Amino acid sequence: QVQLVESGGGLVQAGGSLRLSCASSGRTFSSYAMGWLRQAPGKEREFVAGIIKGGGSTVYADSVKGRFTISRDNAKNMVYLQMNSLKPEDTAVYYCAGDQSLHKIMVVTPGSWGKGTPVTVSS
Numbered sequence: 739q740v741q742l743v744e745s746g747g748g749l750v751q752a753g754g755s756l757r758l759s760c761a762s763s764g765r766t767f768s769s770y771a772m773g774w775l776r777q778a779p780g781k782e783r784e785f786v787a788g789i790i791k792g793g794g795s796t797v798y799a800d801s802v803k804g805r806f807t808i809s810r811d812n813a814k815n816m817v818y819l820q821m822n823s824l825k826p827e828d829t830a831v832y833y834c835a836g837d838q839s840l841h842k843i844m845v846v847t848p849g850s851w852g853k854g855t856p857v858t859v860s861s
Contacts, residue, residue, distance in 0.1 A: 739850045740764045742834040747855030750824055758819040758855060760834030768792075768812040771840035773848070774819045776830035776857075786832070787819060788843045797844065802828075824859045831856050 746758040758774065773788035787808040788797045796808050807820040817834060832855055835848035842848050 740767055740770055740836045742836060742850055742852035744832065744834045744852045744855040747832060747857045749858045749860065752824060752826055752859055752861050754824050754859075755820070755822045756824065756857060758821065758832055758834075758857075760817040760819075760852060762815040762817070762834075762836065764815075767815040767836075770836040770838055770850075771843060772808075772810055772817045773835045773840070773843035774808060774817075775833045775835050775843070775846055775848075776828075777833070777854075778827075778830040781830075783833070783846050785844050785846055788840050789817070790840055791838075797840070821857070824857075826859045826861045829857060829859050 741763040743761045774786040776786050777783040789808045793810045805823045810817045834852040835843050836850040837843050837848040
């Protein structure tokens with residue numbers, strides 16, 4: 739497993755942008771698929787975006803496709819989520835997730851989680 743720490747959340751107006759960052763400790767980061775999950779108040783945690791260990795392929799939830807971009811820098815042990823054209827329904831706590839299986843991230847059962855960073859989008 740890897741230890742994950744998110745940052746970059748905050749309050750933004752609808753239509754605005756935020757960039758979330760996730761720092762990972764450990765020497766095996768590059769062998770992990772990584773992703774972002776989110777949990778809105780009163781709702782279950784859901785998949786947002788994922789990226790394979792080499793970074794060459796990404797996958798997104800339909801609700802964020804075309805607006806969010808996930809990327810990673812294996813040299814720095816970092817994962818990012820660029821969020822553009824934010825909507826009030828994007829308000830949630832965003833969690834960085836890691837697992838050797840991207841599928842496990844997509845079904846919201848990753849082996850490693852961060853503590854989350856809150857994002858609030860005002861209308």
